Amino acid sequence: MFKRLRIGTTSALVLGASVLGLATAAEAGNVRVKVTFYSAATEPYFKKMAEEFNKKNPGTTITIEMVNWDDMRQKLTTDLTGGSPPDISIIGTRWLVDFVADNQVENLDEHMDAAFKDRFIGTFLSPGQIQGKTYGLPIAASARALYYNKEQLTKAGFPDGPKTWDDVIAASKKMKEAGQAGFGLQGKEIETEVYFYYGLWSNGGDVIGKDGKAAFNSPAGVKALTTYKTLVDGGLTQAGPTSHSREDVQNIFKQGRVGMVITAPFLINQIKKEAPNLQYGITSIPSGGTTTTYGVTDSIVMFKDSKVKKEAWAFLDYIFTKDPRIEFTKGEGFLPTTKAEAADPYFTGNKELQTFVDMLPNAKFAPLVAGWDDVSTAVTRAVQSVYLGQAKPEDALKTAEAEANKGLGK
Amino acid sequence: MLRRYPSLVPWLLIAPGFLLAALIITYPFIDIVKVSLHDVSRFGQLRDFNATGNFSRVFADPLFWQALVRTMWWTVLVVGGTMLVSLPTALILNENFIGRGVARTIVMLPWSVSLTMTAVVWRWALNGEFGMFNATLQSLGLIDTPIVWLASADTAFPMQVIIGILVSVPFTTTIFLGGLSSVPGDIYEAAKLDGATSFQQFRTLTLPLMKPFITMATVLNVIYVFNSFPIIWVLTQGGPADGTHILVTYLYHLAFRLGKLGEAAAVSLVMLAILLAFTMLYVRLVSRDEEEA
Numbered sequence: 030m031f032k033r034l035r036i037g038t039t040s041a042l043v044l045g046a047s048v049l050g051l052a053t054a055a056e057a058g059n060v061r062v063k064v065t066f067y068s069a070a071t072e073p074y075f076k077k078m079a080e081e082f083n084k085k086n087p088g089t090t091i092t093i094e095m096v097n098w099d100d101m102r103q104k105l106t107t108d109l110t111g112g113s114p115p116d117i118s119i120i121g122t123r124w125l126v127d128f129v130a131d132n133q134v135e136n137l138d139e140h141m142d143a144a145f146k147d148r149f150i151g152t153f154l155s156p157g158q159i160q161g162k163t164y165g166l167p168i169a170a171s172a173r174a175l176y177y178n179k180e181q182l183t184k185a186g187f188p189d190g191p192k193t194w195d196d197v198i199a200a201s202k203k204m205k206e207a208g209q210a211g212f213g214l215q216g217k218e219i220e221t222e223v224y225f226y227y228g229l230w231s232n233g234g235d236v237i238g239k240d241g242k243a244a245f246n247s248p249a250g251v252k253a254l255t256t257y258k259t260l261v262d263g264g265l266t267q268a269g270p271t272s273h274s275r276e277d278v279q280n281i282f283k284q285g286r287v288g289m290v291i292t293a294p295f296l297i298n299q300i301k302k303e304a305p306n307l308q309y310g311i312t313s314i315p316s317g318g319t320t321t322t323y324g325v326t327d328s329i330v331m332f333k334d335s336k337v338k339k340e341a342w343a344f345l346d347y348i349f350t351k352d353p354r355i356e357f358t359k360g361e362g363f364l365p366t367t368k369a370e371a372a373d374p375y376f377t378g379n380k381e382l383q384t385f386v387d388m389l390p391n392a393k394f395a396p397l398v399a400g401w402d403d404v405s406t407a408v409t410r411a412v413q414s415v416y417l418g419q420a421k422p423e424d425a426l427k428t429a430e431a432e433a434n435k436g437l438g439k
Numbered sequence: 440m441l442r443r444y445p446s447l448v449p450w451l452l453i454a455p456g457f458l459l460a461a462l463i464i465t466y467p468f469i470d471i472v473k474v475s476l477h478d479v480s481r482f483g484q485l486r487d488f489n490a491t492g493n494f495s496r497v498f499a500d501p502l503f504w505q506a507l508v509r510t511m512w513w514t515v516l517v518v519g520g521t522m523l524v525s526l527p528t529a530l531i532l533n534e535n536f537i538g539r540g541v542a543r544t545i546v547m548l549p550w551s552v553s554l555t556m557t558a559v560v561w562r563w564a565l566n567g568e569f570g571m572f573n574a575t576l577q578s579l580g581l582i583d584t585p586i587v588w589l590a591s592a593d594t595a596f597p598m599q600v601i602i603g604i605l606v607s608v609p610f611t612t613t614i615f616l617g618g619l620s621s622v623p624g625d626i627y628e629a630a631k632l633d634g635a636t637s638f639q640q641f642r643t644l645t646l647p648l649m650k651p652f653i654t655m656a657t658v659l660n661v662i663y664v665f666n667s668f669p670i671i672w673v674l675t676q677g678g679p680a681d682g683t684h685i686l687v688t689y690l691y692h693l694a695f696r697l698g699k700l701g702e703a704a705a706v707s708l709v710m711l712a713i714l715l716a717f718t719m720l721y722v723r724l725v726s727r728d729e730e731e732a
Contacts, residue, residue, distance in 0.1 A: 103695040110483030110700075127481040127698060216590070217678055269567045269587025271679035281568060402697050413680035417591055436697075 058089040060341045063105070063118035065098050065327070067169065068295070070360040082347050089340045099219065109133060116335040117345065119168055122156045122328045126397040129159050135331040137163045140342045148349060153366040156394050157328045165328025166345065167366040169358075171293040172385045172392055173227065173323045175315060179308040181209055181288040190289075190312035194228070194256050197289065197315050201265035204288050212260050213278040213290035216270030216416050222408035223323060227291055228253030230393055232317035236404065237396055243404060243433035246426040252317065254415055254422035261416050270416050283307060293325070294385050298362035311384045322385075324392030326366070364389075403436020474704040481698035493705040502681055503706070506689040509596075510665065513685050517603035517667075518660045521611050522653070524604060529615030530645070543616075550609035558673035561602050565589055565674070592682025595675050599683065602670050607663070611656045618652030619645075651725070658721035662714055686710050 064075050072095050079091035094115065096104050102124060108114050114133070128134040141163070146154070149167065157165030177190040185203035187196055201211025215224040226236060226245075234249025260266050267273060267287045275292065282290040283304040290296075291314055300307055314322055331341050347353065351369040358365055358376075364385055365371040376382060395401060411429035414420040420428075475493050478486040497503050532543050549557065564572045567587030576582045589595045622645065630640050668687045671677060677684035677692055684692065686706060694703035 102698075106482055106695060106698070106700075131480045131482050131484055133482060218676060267568075268585070269590030272567055272587045272590035286568065406692075406697060409678075410680050413678060417680060419680065 058337055058340050060089060060091050060117065060335075060337050060344055061094060061115040062091055062344070063094045063096055063101070063115040065101050065119045066095055067361045068298070071095070074357055074360055078348055078353055079344075082344055085347075086340070086343065089337075089343070091344055112334075114332040114334050116337055116341040117329060117331050119327055119329050120165070122165055122167075122326045123395045123397065123401050125157065125159065125165050125328060125330070126399055126401070128330065129164055130399065133333055134164050135333050135335070135338065137166065137331065140331075140338075145346070145349075148367045148369065150366055150368060150371060152324070152389055152392070153326050153364075156324075156326045156397070159397060165330045166349065167326040168329040168348075169327040169361065170364045170366045171295065171325050172364060172388055173223075173291055173293055173325075174311050174313055174385055174388065175289055175291050176282060176296060177310050177312065178282070178285060178288045179310050181207075181285070182310075185211075185288070190310050191315050192312070194231070194315045194317050198256070198259060198263075198265065200288070201260060202263070205263070205265055210267040210281075210287045211265045211289060213282055213287040214257065214260065214266040214270040214273070214416070215275050215278045216273055216413060218274040220275055221412065222405045224291065225254060225257065225408060225412045226323065226393075227314050227321070228256055228317065230321040230323070231314055231319050233319045235393075236408075237398065237437070240439075241398065241437060242439045243430045243437065245408060245433075246430035249317070250426050251422050254412065254426065256317075257412070258415055258422060262418070271413050282309075294364060294382055295362035297381050298360075311381055313384070313388055320388070320391050322388040322392050324389065324394045326394070398437065400433075400436040400438060404433040407432035407436065471704045471707060474701055475708055477701060479699075479701040479704075481700070483700055489701075493701040494709075497702050497705045497709070502684065502689060503686075505681070506684040506686050509683070510685040510687075513596075513600065513603070514661055514665050516600045517607060517664045518657060520600065520604040521607040521660055521664075522657065525608050525611035525615055525656070526649075526653075528608065529612045529619060530641075532612065532616060533619040546612055547609050549606055550613075554606060554667070555669040555673060557606055558602070558670045561598075561670075562589070562674055565598060589675055590679065592675075592679060595679075596683050599670050599674055602674075603664060603667065606670070607660055610663075611660060614652055614656045614659075615649065618649050622648050654721075654724050658717060658724070661717050665714060665717075666710070 062075070062079070064071065066072070072093070075093045075095075079093050082091055083089065098121075101118075101120065105114070105118060105120070120128070125134070146163075153167040153170045154163070157163060157167060175190060177187075179188070181204060182188065182190055182200060184207065185200040187200045191197045191200050197212055204211040215221055229236065229245055229250050232249035232252050234247045234253070235244050238244035261270060267278070267281055273281075278287065278290050279292055279296055279299065281287045282296075283300055285304075285307065297311075300309065313320060329345065331338065331345070335341055348357070349367060351367070351373075354365070354367050354370045355373055355375065357363075358370055364382065365373075365376050370376060371386075376386075407429040410432075411420070411425035415422055415425050473485070474483070476488060476490060478489050478492070480486060528546060532539065532546065536542075564570050565588040567573065567585055567590065570585075570588070572588065573582070573585040577585065586594060588598050626644055627640055630644060635643070666687055668691065671683055671685055671688050672691065675683045677688040687710070690703050690706045690710070693699045693706060
């Protein structure tokens, strides 16, 4: 017993010493960068950037830590609560508001000059700004469009894809007669609510009104959700939408098991690699009177408690130069966020990506308000209960509105 | 000094372990009580003291009560099911037969796989389109069309309970096997001579002698299962439409999805209180058994 205890103490001491060792190393130009997992290409890319940067800047060591998207916020919460935040991290831009409210992230305007700012495309820089101050730089940007299976949709009478929600219903009905699933409907996990927002926005509605209150319980919202309910009840979607995450719906689209899916440009790369023979087209999100898309950026931020801000900034500066940017955006299949990238022939000559770029003027971004997650949770629950047939669209949205307003503090 | 106060010896002997345990338990406990009584930012910065505000907000949330009731069902069904499966399994594995070693190993195997991995495998197996589970049922002719198991709480939760039972069986069977090996064989011979049937032997000999082990397995399983997070989180994340949340997934959802660390701390204290009640029951049951013995 005593012997075991002593071994325990020794290893605890050793552990403690090694932790201390790490801590001292951190003082001497070691920059911890937390990176989210986008695809299999993400880690090799950032490792390569770190290596190249380390070579050019002796004395500075960049350490890359990979984290899954689903775990990122939990990891950062734990890190910050425990008092050991990374120096740089990729975050969802909509989280910024909480970080800024807590005074955890650095105002990057102090580090950058006008020329640096001018590298970015304005549409993508502004989501990372709060009250005119830049806190996050757009590391990744995407918009959403509808992918359709050319062969199946041609047979259903829509060779150029559906243009309106009525088209979607008509096409899905035709496809059902042929024994195929038409509209791919996401019903679980991250962005379930966004799939409903596509319909909401395209019918002219909005998630949060100008008064800062929940606004999705509107005629547009009810109409959108009723359309989705029609699709589910008529068996015009894949079976069991509430068991399909975004990735699940994308996967069955790749396999030709569903005719349409609304998602981000990165599906292009996935199809190229995993289903090169799939004949598909890309068109804008079906209209209910309004043309729309969802614009999303992910931000890279620097933490206020960082002891190596100069080195950390130098690394940010480096990865936002032309070549590293092109390599990243190409590898992941995102949209260019800097002007130098956008001017590159790879992007100007890419018809598929251009479909997304063309929609950007109509893009809606998630507003930076506290309580956005409460809204997402409430809406997710509402749409899931409608898909499951447990509630009517009107009632579900009304309940969600009350919950959302509570979360928004209205 | 020790010679003068011999009663001190046991205290001194447990002191290092006790201090270590106290240190490990007390610090987070005090911290979590503090968090539960304050408004807390998403990243754990304490703001204003709000007394019982977090608790009353949790108690006002219908999801909390739903999760509480479901946690009770989850615990009762999984632990009950585990007992019903494990006892016969242990009795069979205690018999002498060819291949017993192999059979014992097979029963123990699921234990060696991490709970999260098991849950991930099941998530794939239960997939509505290409899951092995549907394929098996279809080839056995039990169902005609594939069932999308995880699409609705009505089918997802029972599956989660079954998986919960499956992963609890190895541990419980091990405890029972240990118990059975301590039962002397000669009393069965005596019973046989007196003409007792095997059911009578089971009821009057095996069951009473196994009682302390059954009590122990029940209470330990209650604690494990009550707190078990991976199966439900990996399979459904408490959804769809929050229909499969138990307290621990609800807590995680509050803390890391909604960033309400104060309310999450309050929920964890409620869970602690419930488990404490169970543990006290356990200690009482054990000490009573010891007195009887």
